[in-house]
Amino acid sequence: MRTSIATVCLSGTLEEKLRAAALAGFDGVEIFEQDLVVSPDSPESIAQLARDLGISLDLYQPFRDFEGVDEAQLEKNLRRAETKFQLMTRLGMDTMLLCSNVGTATIDDDRVVVEQLRRLGDLAEKYNVDIAYEALAWGRFVSEYDHAWDLVRAADHRRIGTCLDSFHILSRSTDLDRILEIPGDKIFFLQLADAPALTMDVLSWSRHHRVFPGEGAWDLSDFLTRVAGTGYAGPVSLEVFNDSFRQADTNRTAVDGLRSLRWLEASVTARINGSVGANFTLDLQPLPEVTEPRGFNFVELSTDDLGALTRQMHQLGFRFIGFHHAKPHVQLWSRGDARIIVTEMIGPADVVGAARDEAASAPVSAKVPSQALVPLQGTFLRGIGFDVDDSTASMERASLLYAVEVPREQTRNDEVLRGVFAPDGSEVFFHQSNGSTPAWVSEFGTDEDERVSNIDHINLAQPSNHYDEAVLFYSSLLALHAQPSQDVPSPSGLVRSQVMSSADGGVRMPLNVSPSQSVEAAVRGTGSPAESYPEHVAIACEDIFTAASTAVERGLEFLQVPRNYYEDLAARFDLDEDLLQRLEQNNILYDRDERGQFLHFYTSTIGSVFFEMVERRSDYQGYGAPGAPVRLAAQHRRNAGL
Structure with missing residues (x-):
């Protein structure tokens, strides 16, 4: 063509x-x-x-x-x-x-x-x-x-x-x-x-x-x-x-x-393909076929505040698995099937130098996104691993769609894991999953956590001038579906949000951009939380109140939800008074529709990352959208020191 x-x-x-x-x-x-x-x-x-x-x-x-x-x-x-x-x-x-x-x-x-x-x-x-x-x-x-x-x-x-x-x-x-x-x-x-x-x-x-x-x-x-x-x-x-x-x-x-x-x-x-009788003469070339990813294999967070980040993860019930056998600055934490790799940044440049060297010699059609080439600092979401049926086909398709491979330090005994840069500079990896514990976990130690828990969704911030590019990236490379965009009110204006998801809900990724976000503030790993739109990882659990009580016992600092929210909640839903009190005592937000219920709470932000714990009841498929303005306002107050 x-x-x-x-x-x-x-x-x-x-x-x-x-x-x-x-x-x-x-x-x-x-x-x-x-x-x-x-x-x-x-x-x-x-x-x-x-x-x-x-x-x-x-x-x-x-x-x-x-x-x-x-x-x-x-x-x-x-x-x-x-x-x-x-x-x-x-x-x-x-x-x-x-x-x-x-x-x-x-x-x-x-x-x-x-x-x-x-x-x-x-x-x-x-x-x-x-x-x-x-x-x-x-x-x-x-x-x-x-x-x-x-x-x-x-x-x-x-x-x-x-x-x-x-x-x-x-x-x-x-x-x-x-x-x-x-x-x-x-x-x-x-x-x-x-x-x-x-x-x-x-x-x-x-x-x-x-x-x-x-x-x-x-x-x-x-x-x-x-x-x-x-x-x-x-x-x-x-x-x-x-x-x-x-x-x-x-x-x-x-x-x-x-x-x-x-x-x-x-x-x-x-x-x-297979059409009969049509007059097709346009020279059309296929791409390697890929199916939707089954789920999230892991999330990688980079940090220069290791103590604060790992303490918060422990408070949420994550278990330390171990250090990487060849990379002592990399460790693995898990909560059931929710696996988070934590990379402690040794210096401000971290491993970005390798990407910069590759970018210098790459053709324009294969340039590393500029967001991946800036000095990194703070705590930020660095990469996402997706469970896919065929990692080779996924990588080949990504290359043919002009995505640039992430240079990855790998020792002889490591599982081969390949990925590409997303438009926002984060890293996307393709893991060929067979449903069992990934082989790469053994590089850190033994994971025998039997709790039913997984990564429910990941909320990513996008540079405003490349938002549409991100939508195409995830739909074309990973066969995810773009849901209709929504505007969410925040103290700084409307936040545009659009969910990329698989048909079965195994992968859910809201992409967000704030109207006040400058290009610089949108680059991950730069700027302060007050300047940039935070990203978060949402963890699914079976009992939100048990998760909250465990977090309280371990000293978790919740994102504070105002009393006015619960008074409004009582007006919108006919909730049992005991349930309403338990929600307020634990800073838990609530939503309900004809398909089910959604209960969730948020942590405070570290760098540009925070966590959300969620419990989906029945067949609820949303994200608690009515609570998003509450969360945004609370984060704004906290980050501004109000």
């Missing part, structure tokens, strides 16, 4: 965008007119740069406000079009995007539009240029893809085809069945964008909130499958208008974009 990306997706100058697209691995680019207009380089120089980089210039765009006008205006528009054709000749480009008229159209007559398209086609013929006519979702008289196709078909000109843009089609919830009526060779270009489910005017939605495939709410696998069924074999291009993308690192955004297309390509390949 030939991949392309519009320069409007990326930050930087036109020259920087071309280099980033090439280094990421794209086959071509769309040149957005404004990028060329503001460039000091001549069209010939841009064309030469593209040749030197080994990428094609696939589409010049956009040409606006052409059709549906009177004769005098049409003549002006044709002269304007001819100057663009001449420019395209200098660039060595042969396809131009024509958007349906949104500003100057005065004639709502398809016969007039068809004739004007023919005249544009005749002019384009002189310059060997193809015109891809696209229905903008807010077009004055043409706003639906099927209407645009009807006009192109009626024009019946070899230089006039259509452009299908997923945003303009899906944002209007247009019936997709007519896509298969369009011959593939009359689709002159294909543009893809995903988007979150928002209720707003479509123009603002389009200009500011598009995201890459897999990062939004639409089923682009179905959309691309339909287009592939027409016999379309041209470039599959990204056209994403997004304020964050245009402020982010150019190279990183380009890699994220290509990852989205490779994931989408594999998704479509899986859909069409």
